Amino acid sequence: MTATPTRELDSTPNLTVLFGKAVLTGFTRHGSALPSTVYSRSPLAVDPGHLSAYNKVCGFRLTDQLPITYPHVLGFPLQVKLMTDNDFPFPLVGSVHIANRITQLRPLHTTDVLRVQVHVENLRDHAKGRQFDMVTTVFAGDSVTWHSTSTYLRRTGSGGSSADKDVVVRQPGAVWSVPDDIGRRYAEVAGDRNPIHLHPLAAKLFGFPRAIAHGMWTKARCLAAFEGRLPEAYTVDVKFKLPVLLPAKAGFTTDRADDGWSFELFNARNGKPHLTGEITSA
Numbered sequence: 001m002t003a004t005p006t007r008e009l010d011s012t013p014n015l016t017v018l019f020g021k022a023v024l025t026g027f028t029r030h031g032s033a034l035p036s037t038v039y040s041r042s043p044l045a046v047d048p049g050h051l052s053a054y055n056k057v058c059g060f061r062l063t064d065q066l067p068i069t070y071p072h073v074l075g076f077p078l079q080v081k082l083m084t085d086n087d088f089p090f091p092l093v094g095s096v097h098i099a100n101r102i103t104q105l106r107p108l109h110t111t112d113v114l115r116v117q118v119h120v121e122n123l124r125d126h127a128k129g130r131q132f133d134m135v136t137t138v139f140a141g142d143s144v145t146w147h148s149t150s151t152y153l154r155r156t157g158s159g160g161s162s163a164d165k166d167v168v169v170r171q172p173g174a175v176w177s178v179p180d181d182i183g184r185r186y187a188e189v190a191g192d193r194n195p196i197h198l199h200p201l202a203a204k205l206f207g208f209p210r211a212i213a214h215g216m217w218t219k220a221r222c223l224a225a226f227e228g229r230l231p232e233a234y235t236v237d238v239k240f241k242l243p244v245l246l247p248a249k250a251g252f253t254t255d256r257a258d259d260g261w262s263f264e265l266f267n268a269r270n271g272k273p274h275l276t277g278e279i280t281s282a
Helices: 015-025 048-058 070-084 182-190 200-205 216-223
Strands: 006-009 038-045 096-104 113-126 129-140 142-156 174-178 234-238 248-259 260-267 271-282
Touching: 015 070, 015 129, 038 070, 038 234, 048 182, 070 113, 070 182, 142 182, 174 216, 182 216, 182 271, 216 234, 216 260, 234 260, 248 271
Parallel strands: 006 038
Antiparallel strands: 038 113, 096 142, 096 234, 113 129, 129 142, 174 248, 234 271, 248 260, 260 271
8 A cells, every 4th residue: 555645844835826826727637536645734833913813804702712713724725735736636726615514622722833734535526526525634732633624616517506596584693794805804814815705807707796705704704603602622514505795795593403503694685595504512
């Protein structure tokens, strides 16, 4: 059996360079297999100033504890590095983030020194193309403390989302005004400068009438609404439906379950769903 190659990085990949590479060279990739590379970055310290900026953009309180979505930002540059390598079979531009599952085994704090690893797995068919899982694992010392699976879809066919036919008929517990610059503000702290989030003209080049909010911002904003009500160890599983076209009015609703919560974010004007989520104890 061939050992999986692990590539230790001594600095965080430059996302500006990688997104530029993706735009210039990433539209004509072909392949039938995912790479087995594992990228690892350590030691990785959390910048309190960066954490504070992230919390403000996403609606979290300002503390030294990391929101459950924050480690995704730490692992994202490694994900992009992997997806822009020459042996990755699909282009980064046009790959759609359709689901994200995060498990926190204990809270992380700014005092923790972390190691982050990223790999890709589970290439499989989807009704609209091919999908794969980008897996990120965070260690504090020798212990796994956090891990996530981001599922991406590479479309190979046409047709709209099945979510186009869905409508949330419940009254929202809250309605949020999502400003037209939230894509640029989140990109500044998360590093995800995909052009579909930054400007309406750029978004139109990829088929969107206006710029759209980042899926991971919508997930973080929903979880900020639960602060003070969640256990120290839990899993939050989200499926991204229709994009949030900016600016927007978003309705938010929650339900208590035996072992956690369910929640939805949807267009407050027409009820079309943006995401559905479940929170369960880990």
